[in-house]
Amino acid sequence: MRKTRAHGIAGWASVISGLVCAFLVSALAAATARAELPPESDEGWTLRKETDHIRIYTIEQPGSSFKAFKAVGVLDAPIENLMAVMASPGSCVEWVHNCIESYAFGNGGFHDRYAYSVNDMPWPVTDRDYVLRIRTRGDRSSGEVVMDLNATPNQRAESSSRVRVDRSDTLYRFTPEGDKTRMLWVQHTDPNGSLPGWLVNSLVVDIPLQSMEELERVANLEKYQGYQLIYGEGGELAGLSRSNP
Template identity: 65%
Template sequence: MANQRAHTVTGRLTALVCITVLLATSARLSAALPAETDPAWTLRKEAGAIRVYTINQPDSDFKAFKAEAVMDVPLENLMAVMVNPQSCVEWVHNCSESYAFGDGHFHDRFAYSVNDMPWPVADRDYVLHIRTRGDRTSGEIIMDLNATPNRRDPVEGHVRVDRSDTLYRFVAQGDQTRMVWIQHTDPNGAIPGWLVNTLLVDIPVRSMEQLERVARTERYQDHRLIWNQDGELVGVEGNP
């Protein structure tokens, strides 16, 4: 009987430790980026419908940015772009290479990409863990992209980014889509301050402008979002 009680206590303690670890891990993940509504965001640029804000990040010399806009394209078009592993080169400013790898699926996958940096700065490469979730009732889809640098070997001539966290939030508004893009990246190595400040503003503006153009092209038309019986997004279906 005493042994049974001991096993029960041990089991409960093990479960409690597991729950604590899971909660701590979730807290770290959610704390990686500042809240969208943080009052410390500072408006840096307005370009048409796009607004870009920056904010200081703890333990980093580099600011995070938030870009937001209402795009004149349906959510289905944008998601058709986002699930294409090669689409980074189509819309993300300075993205010169991108592809998926591993045995991932729609909700949980991995991608490798390269950012072409101006000479003499070395190009940066990213190994990203991408997670996607969506809710049919709210019309909201969220993508989290986090650097996982050790999942692929280093590439000669590139500097591997080991700290990068990105959140994309898409909300359907009829035939339009509201997009919020929050990102913090520590690019590693020496980069001139003027270049960092330029990238913080120029990358989201140029990229979101290009994303809207790309999402209107023929290859990203006639797609639809696939939801399960619980109203959770499970995929995007359309042109190959």
């Protein structure tokens, strides 16, 4: 039977609709893939720099011209001190290399919150700013605490004097080792815009190395001592409190 023109239009509409849906699904899958950090144990990690207790690795990241980095070290500070630093909204300026502004916003809490921060860039490169969702989890049995930080650029209006970073994913893993703490830091950031090669190299090597060394120092300041991790009845990490203010 010959199809009418109406049937033909409906058929094409169905095909186009299917193609659009397929495109959206593919785009969503691609975006999800870009957001995934490389596995900690991936054989592609290349050692770039090493000190007496910190090692920095890099790896190619699919879909980006910027490499991801992995920093591993045992810091001479208890995990409670380190978590006190990490939970402080403005602590970024104390330990993250080139961080010049940082604060929390919104109604989040210990487990799920938002933060805004600014990274100073050498002239004539424009400063970068971040809007991050920060999620924290842990359990009593292992003593390990894990933090995920992901860019959520649309949560705050952009500034005309800064470039908004819209792709950034970070994993912090803290594991107690007696009075010390093993820290794993995996991150991939696409800072947007055109950046010189020497600056890109410093971003993925110097920033984590200098930041972890500074975090070790800051965590031992008196204001970050005397804290304890609080666990729920099921052993899940519930929060952080100061035991002897």
